[in-house]
Amino acid sequence: MIQGLIGRGGYGQIYYGSDATFPEDVVIKIEPIVRNGRTGKRMLLEQKILYRLQGRPHVPIMCASGHTEHLNFIVMQLLGPNIGDLKKRSPARRLGPTTVARIMIQGIAALRDVHSLGYIHRDVKPANMCFGITQNTRHVLKLVDYGMVRRYKNPDGTRRKARHRPGFRGTLRYSSARVHDGKEQVPSDDFVSMAYSGAELLLVNLPWKLVCVEDIKQAKLDFHAPNSPFLLLTGPYFSVFCGAIFSLRSDDEPDHSSLQALLSEMTGGKSLREAYDWEENYREACGSEDY
Template identity: 55%
Template structure:
């Protein structure tokens, strides 16, 4: 059983389209994500050279995490490269909901300049999937590839400015991201989009205000969501996250990109990271 939802509509003026004269060529293939080796004994949701849904040829694995995998694929109808993100339909015996929420939020955000363009989404018997535009390596990897392991003030300024704009769009529709960091920021790969930052991974979003503008009632103690290195002090203290906390993560991102690393990079315990963050704001 397969269900697919196509959301790209060429008649919809809000949908970002790749210019036709750019469809067949990249501005710079060096910015494409590097293929990752698939170990023989590792289970893989999609197989190399597989024709997924008889439409997309799987070229390689470009991302892998605890929640799923991201593949580089080619649309055999249009000859365009795309990214396919998949997750198992069930996790620990329960229906996986992370990508379902991510699909919902990204659908609401289509037409905004700093969100990936989605070509379709759906599920099969075993996986949930999203088919999206292919993007560059992430900002964190860009920093690592730089000889001095940091980015210029000008580059960081542009990244942060666009990150704030991207988060404003997300906050406007009522959600907080909860995992803002360099690894979740990329750029387009075509001449028209190579200077446009794209915010990724909406799997940890949470609605903080309702459609009528009223804020949700805050929990007395929220679960920890995010990446320890970049979360705010409030998140360490298990406070309910709000747009403020996304902005703090942007600040830590800027610090890391400018200086090369955060002061707590080599600390392993969350409590130690919290103590150092608190020390930095005591005057």
């Protein structure tokens, strides 16, 4: 039963409501089958990917999906505010380092689930990361929005041949330099987006936020330099983590566990299930001058 409108996304409407077969509140995403004279396929892809990912801890539970005569729809568990919105609520306009480290560790686990099936997400960003709202899920990160996912491996495990002009997919602020160059996206590009997301949570803004579009790629490459003042501001642990990601080649299969391990010291000994910054009135973010 639909109870109200949450908002309008890039390809349809998002409502909240209830489902008699599911114990939690749900989100209902709706996409017109025909939009502006074109057949909508994005939600069909998301339905397929979510179905394959069910049972993974960092993927939203999908309660139902299908279509009517005019609409495609997905019903899934209702989640809390996205990480970008939680950051905006902080008086310091950022999140504390132990919180960011644990978000990244869980985000890497989510990417592992996607990559292990031979897919890449292509739109990793704070707005696509949420925590659950129940006692059991409020400390479990969920990666959302699978409408831009693409298969990068063939069924036999080999890499698909890169297209000559794949077209841009993603969000420019978080896209890798390779994407600026029009290259086919690979797992390492998801990780670059994850690194940029974490840096934004720590720094308030990314250094290219106000840069004109033509100069964004160079600003990103400047950020990659080991002596970049902005990168150093993220702190010793996170800058090493970023360095490992920025050194990945396009044909590399990232070692998810090793990248998680680089952030272990940054957690300050806090477990993934301990309170996050927004649960403690952003005390860590407001009290942290150095990382």
